[in-house]
Amino acid sequence: MKGAFEGKVAIVTGGTSGIGYAVSEELLKRGATVRVIGSRKESVEKAKAALGKYKKAAFEAVDVRDYAAVEKMVADCVAESGRIDYLFNNAGISQKNPYEKSTLADWKEMIDINLWGVIHGVNAALPVMQKQKSGHIINTSSVAALYGTPYQTLYVATKNAVIGLSDCLYYEYLQKNIFFTVVCPGDVATPIFKGQIPEGAVPVEEAAQIILTGVEKRERMIVFPDLMKEVLEKCKDPVFRDLMHKNSEMESRLVFASPEYQEFLAGQKRR
Numbered sequence: 001m002k003g004a005f006e007g008k009v010a011i012v013t014g015g016t017s018g019i020g021y022a023v024s025e026e027l028l029k030r031g032a033t034v035r036v037i038g039s040r041k042e043s044v045e046k047a048k049a050a051l052g053k054y055k056k057a058a059f060e061a062v063d064v065r066d067y068a069a070v071e072k073m074v075a076d077c078v079a080e081s082g083r084i085d086y087l088f089n090n091a092g093i094s095q096k097n098p099y100e101k102s103t104l105a106d107w108k109e110m111i112d113i114n115l116w117g118v119i120h121g122v123n124a125a126l127p128v129m130q131k132q133k134s135g136h137i138i139n140t141s142s143v144a145a146l147y148g149t150p151y152q153t154l155y156v157a158t159k160n161a162v163i164g165l166s167d168c169l170y171y172e173y174l175q176k177n178i179f180f181t182v183v184c185p186g187d188v189a190t191p192i193f194k195g196q197i198p199e200g201a202v203p204v205e206e207a208a209q210i211i212l213t214g215v216e217k218r219e220r221m222i223v224f225p226d227l228m229k230e231v232l233e234k235c236k237d238p239v240f241r242d243l244m245h246k247n248s249e250m251e252s253r254l255v256f257a258s259p260e261y262q263e264f265l266a267g268q269k270r271r
């Protein structure tokens with residue numbers, strides 16, 4: 001059976017590491033032509049050494065902050081492969097520190113990469129997709145953006161904006177055969193954690209399978225792992241949100257195991 005990605009053309013920004021790398025490899029395994037993008041020459045060379053065995057892989061160093069470079073990335077893809085079916089705007093950086101320690105320069109870097117990077121990708125790919133009358137843009141946000149997450153203000157602000165723009169564009173382009181998906185992962189075991197991988201983080205290969213299954217179904221929003229869907233559902237209750245905030249240093253998994261959570265459940269029954 002021909003899979004959804006066989007013979008298709010994809011660009012994956014942040015494809016040289018973590019989630020983007022795993023998505024790139026899985027797309028290649030499924031028969032897609034993939035342009036694997038990183039910002040640094042070294043990361044691109046490293047990805048090339050590992051994924052170069054796939055004949056349909058191409059590699060390019062592109063800083064997503066630079067619109068001219070992103071336009072060239074899309075133009076190169078069209079020149080070499082004739083089209084672009086999927087653009088994964090996945091490149092991103094994270095931040096976790098008290099707000100008063102965040103400078104305006106930190107804000108600028110976060111917005112430039114996590115938000116302008118996505119806008120640049122969307123603006124460069126949309127004219128091509130409109131001409132083709134088809135395409136799918138997948139933007140990576142985070143579950144952290146779906147409820148207040150102390151110490152991650154800069155990150156959450158940008159990832160929230162990514163959800164907002166993806167949601168608007170989903171409805172605006174649905175009738176034009178151009179699809180938008182926003183991916184909201186929980187913890188995934190990648191170098192973004194700088195060696196401090198949280199317990200229970202999803203392995204990257206599993207994350208790639210979940211993401212591609214959702215993309216194949218053209219889901220508007222992909223949230224994983226399932227535990228996070230449960231957390232989001234519970235967050236509709238302000239009492240649970242308070243509990244999450246009180247335990248903001250605690251992983252959601254542990255919140256569910258805490259005595260406070262048992263009290264919350266008992267309180268829910270009484271209400």
Ligand SMILES: NC(=O)c1ccc[n+]([C@@H]2O[C@H](COP(=O)([O-])OP(=O)(O)OC[C@H]3O[C@@H](n4cnc5c(N)ncnc54)[C@H](OP(=O)(O)O)[C@@H]3O)[C@@H](O)[C@H]2O)c1
Pocket residue numbers: 013014015016017018019020037038039040041043044062063064065090091092093094113140141142143184185186187188189190191192
């Ligand atoms: N891991 C998680 O738990 C998690 C959870 C929620 C959301 N996310 C999101 O998922 C995405 C991927 O994260 P990850 O965990 O896989 O991170 P990662 O392993 O650190 O990979 C980040 C990727 O982004 C690229 N990148 C960074 N700045 C760039 C720039 N200015 N231009 C182009 N590429 C750039 C990096 O390439 P270079 O090294 O060459 O710059 C690298 O390929 C991010 O948007 C992140 O916010 C991750």
